[in-house]
Structure formats: structure tokens, C-alpha cells
Amino acid sequence: MARVRALVEGRWHPELHVGDPALQRLRSAPSTYRDWVTPNGRPGPEGQPARPAEPGRYHLYVSYACPWAHRAILYRRLKALESVVSMSVLHPRMAGRDSWRFEDSAWSTVDHLHGHRFLHEVYAQGDPHATTVVTVPMLWDRATGTILNRESGDILRILERAFDHWGDASVRFRPPGLAGELERMNAFVLQRVCTAVYRVGFAASQAANDREVVRLFEALDALEERLSEQPYLLDTSVTEPDWHLFCTLVRFDAAYHPAMRCSRWRLTDYPALAAYTRRLYDYPGVASTVDLAAIRLHYFDDHPEIDRQILPALPAEDFRTAPDPLTA
Known part of the structure; x- marks a missing residue:
């Protein structure tokens, strides 16, 4: 049975199972961390609370292994925002009891802001009462010491539009x-x-x-x-x-x-x-x-969500019926 790792009321739970009251609280918790960044601090596109764009104020937590975080890394690069929005990189192996961790390695960095060992510690620092799974990407606000947003789609649109004064304003992917x-x-x-x-x-x-x-x-x-x-x-x-x-x-x-x-x-x-x-x-x-080494380390890790007893689909190519070009 797959286990769930999450923060519940600010406390890290490395293993939650069906029937655990903490898991029920997690599942009923409202969606959080959807604030926006706009050039002037006016509300976001759906009226979300917003904070003003400022160079050096915001920090990304990502992993090269995760496709959702990869999108944020990609936009930061394409918009030329490396000196505007700083970044810490989680290690691709995250199957242990503490999930995402920092490490000074070829595929990751230390936590440049707080010096934490695990991402759940960053979440708990930003929100001591957090009830949430701990994911990347996550956008942190240095000025308030809080989690700003961790929805990858929001973060892409923030990076595309909010920081044009300092990045490459010509790059647009939403005509x-x-x-x-x-x-x-x-x-x-x-x-x-x-x-x-x-x-x-x-x-x-x-x-x-x-x-x-x-x-x-x-x-x-x-x-x-x-x-x-x-x-x-x-x-x-x-x-x-x-x-x-x-x-x-x-x-x-x-x-x-x-x-x-x-x-x-x-x-x-x-x-x-x-x-x-x-x-x-x-x-x-x-x-x-693109870091294919980090990607392979991540997906071949011992993920609790993957039931290895379930068999993969057979390849569509069938050796038994494919013609041999030398004997056909």
C-alpha cells in the first residue's frame, strides 16, 4: 500500500496510511500558496493577492528531476532571470522518510536561503501550521519570509510577465x-x-x-x-x-x-x-x-507511490509475428 508523506499542522509525517486522522486532515485542507507577483503589486489574473516584482526578492526551490519544476527552471533561463530570481536545487533522490532533500552535489545545491537539510523544513518555516504535501517548484518571498506560490502553471506566468523590467521582455509564450x-x-x-x-x-x-x-x-x-x-x-x-x-x-x-x-x-x-x-x-x-542523469536517479529511486507488483504493458512490437527481412 502506498504511503503519503506530508506536513500536517506544521508537523512532518513520513508515513500516513488510510484511516490515519492526520491523512483525513490533509485531504480536507484547502488549497494554499497561490499568491501572485505582478509588476506593480496589483492583483493577479484571477484576482489573486499579489506582491510587487523586485529583483532579489524571490527565490525558487526546484529539482532538475521533476518535470513541473523543470518548467520553472526553463522559463527562468529563457527570460534571462538568473540574476533576478535566485534558486536552490533539491537532490533527485527523494524516496526516504524526509522526501526532498538538499545536498551539495552534481545534481543539487544546499539550501541557499536557510541552510535546511529538507524541503519540508522550509515549508514549515514559511508556514508553521502548514497542512500540505511538500512539492517543487515553490516560489519563496524573502521580504515576508513566506511561501508565495507552488503551482507550476502560476509560476510560469509569473516568470513570463512580472520581471520584464530586468529580464528579456521580448520572450512571450502566450500570444x-x-x-x-x-x-x-x-x-x-x-x-x-x-x-x-x-x-x-x-x-x-x-x-x-x-x-x-x-x-x-x-x-x-x-x-x-x-x-x-x-x-x-x-x-x-x-x-x-x-x-x-x-x-x-x-x-x-x-x-x-x-x-x-x-x-x-x-x-x-x-x-x-x-x-x-x-x-x-x-x-x-x-x-x-535538461539533466538526464538527475532524471534517471529520481525515477529509478524507491518511490512509495509505485506498486512494483503491477506489470507494465507489453511493447507493441511483437517478436512472434514481425517478419524477418532476410528470410521473408
């Missing part, structure tokens, strides 16, 4: 005339691919795994067809959903296919999707944000 198409494509990519790989890998039963594998590869088939006719998801320019998809696809053959049971086809079996992933990887600045 105003494509708002409706952007949201529709984001919904498809995020639900049918980016989170679908985890519904496969974290499936609680063989039947659930088998069902989710079919849905995932149906979505990849549809994207293969689309990208065989155009270079990017919304035609000729790179937009936000391209980066959502890229951060999943670049992990596919290294991690999701072998470690998360997404094993029916490899990315390299999809010519258009593979070429698209290479195209985005070659986009200036992107390659430096």
Missing part, C-alpha cells in the same frame, strides 16, 4: 490572440500526457494501469498526427503548451517508458514527436536545463 486555443491545448496536453504518465506509473491496480496506458498512447498518437503537419502545437511559433509537453517528452525514453510502465512505445517510435522534442531541445538555452 494574446491565441488565448482560447492555448487553454484548450494546455488542457489536452496536461491531462492526457503530462499527468497521464503518473496515472500509469502510480496506478493502484492492474486494471487501472491497463486502462491509463491505452489513453496515454491514444493521446500521443493524436499529437504525432498533428505534429507531422506543423512544427509546434499551435502551428509555427513556440507557445506555453509546447513547454508543458516538452518537459514530459524529454523524460519519456529515459524515465517514463522504463520506470513508470509507459512501455507500449518509446518516444523514438514516433518520428514527428521525436523531431519536435529535438527541435525544442535545440531552442537557445533549453539544453542547459
Whole structure:
């Protein structure tokens, strides 16, 4: 049975199971940490409370292993914000009782702000009564000593728009005339691919795994067809959903296919999707944000959420029926 690790009322619980009252409190806790950063401190796009953009005020907690955190690392790089928003990097191995940890290594850093050993200690410092799972990316406000936001989609849009006075204002991935198409494509990519790989890998039963594998590869088939006719998801320019998809696809053959049971086809079996992933990887600045060694360390760690008794789907290629070109 998978265990849950979380903060409940500011106390770290390394193992919560069904029936534990602390788990019930966690599941009923409201969503938190959704404040915004805007150039002038006015409310965010949906009226969220906002704080003003200032160089050196905000700090990112990320890991190169996590696709959601990778998106934040990517935007920070593409917007030229390295000197504006500082960053600490969690170690890719996080399967122990304390989950995400800091370490001075080839794949991670120390906690540059507080000197903590574990990310849950940072969360508890920012909110002593926190009831939450502990995730990356997370955006910290130095001025108030609190967690500002830990929703990756929010953080991307904050990085894209809030700091243009100090970063590269020309970089934009949400063209105003494509708002409706952007949201529709984001919904498809995020639900049918980016989170679908985890519904496969974290499936609680063989039947659930088998069902989710079919849905995932149906979505990849549809994207293969689309990208065989155009270079990017919304035609000729790179937009936000391209980066959502890229951060999943670049992990596919290294991690999701072998470690998360997404094993029916490899990315390299999809010519258009593979070429698209290479195209985005070659986009200036992107390659430096991809760390395949960290990714493999993370996904081949001993994750409590993965039931290793569930069998992966068989590869679509069948040795028994494939013709031999030398004897056919």
C-alpha cells in the first residue's frame, strides 16, 4: 500500500496510511500558496493577492528531476532571470522518510536561503501550521519570509510577465490572440500526457494501469498526427503548451517508458514527436536545463507511490509475428 508523506499542522509525517486522522486532515485542507507577483503589486489574473516584482526578492526551490519544476527552471533561463530570481536545487533522490532533500552535489545545491537539510523544513518555516504535501517548484518571498506560490502553471506566468523590467521582455509564450486555443491545448496536453504518465506509473491496480496506458498512447498518437503537419502545437511559433509537453517528452525514453510502465512505445517510435522534442531541445538555452542523469536517479529511486507488483504493458512490437527481412 502506498504511503503519503506530508506536513500536517506544521508537523512532518513520513508515513500516513488510510484511516490515519492526520491523512483525513490533509485531504480536507484547502488549497494554499497561490499568491501572485505582478509588476506593480496589483492583483493577479484571477484576482489573486499579489506582491510587487523586485529583483532579489524571490527565490525558487526546484529539482532538475521533476518535470513541473523543470518548467520553472526553463522559463527562468529563457527570460534571462538568473540574476533576478535566485534558486536552490533539491537532490533527485527523494524516496526516504524526509522526501526532498538538499545536498551539495552534481545534481543539487544546499539550501541557499536557510541552510535546511529538507524541503519540508522550509515549508514549515514559511508556514508553521502548514497542512500540505511538500512539492517543487515553490516560489519563496524573502521580504515576508513566506511561501508565495507552488503551482507550476502560476509560476510560469509569473516568470513570463512580472520581471520584464530586468529580464528579456521580448520572450512571450502566450500570444494574446491565441488565448482560447492555448487553454484548450494546455488542457489536452496536461491531462492526457503530462499527468497521464503518473496515472500509469502510480496506478493502484492492474486494471487501472491497463486502462491509463491505452489513453496515454491514444493521446500521443493524436499529437504525432498533428505534429507531422506543423512544427509546434499551435502551428509555427513556440507557445506555453509546447513547454508543458516538452518537459514530459524529454523524460519519456529515459524515465517514463522504463520506470513508470509507459512501455507500449518509446518516444523514438514516433518520428514527428521525436523531431519536435529535438527541435525544442535545440531552442537557445533549453539544453542547459535538461539533466538526464538527475532524471534517471529520481525515477529509478524507491518511490512509495509505485506498486512494483503491477506489470507494465507489453511493447507493441511483437517478436512472434514481425517478419524477418532476410528470410521473408
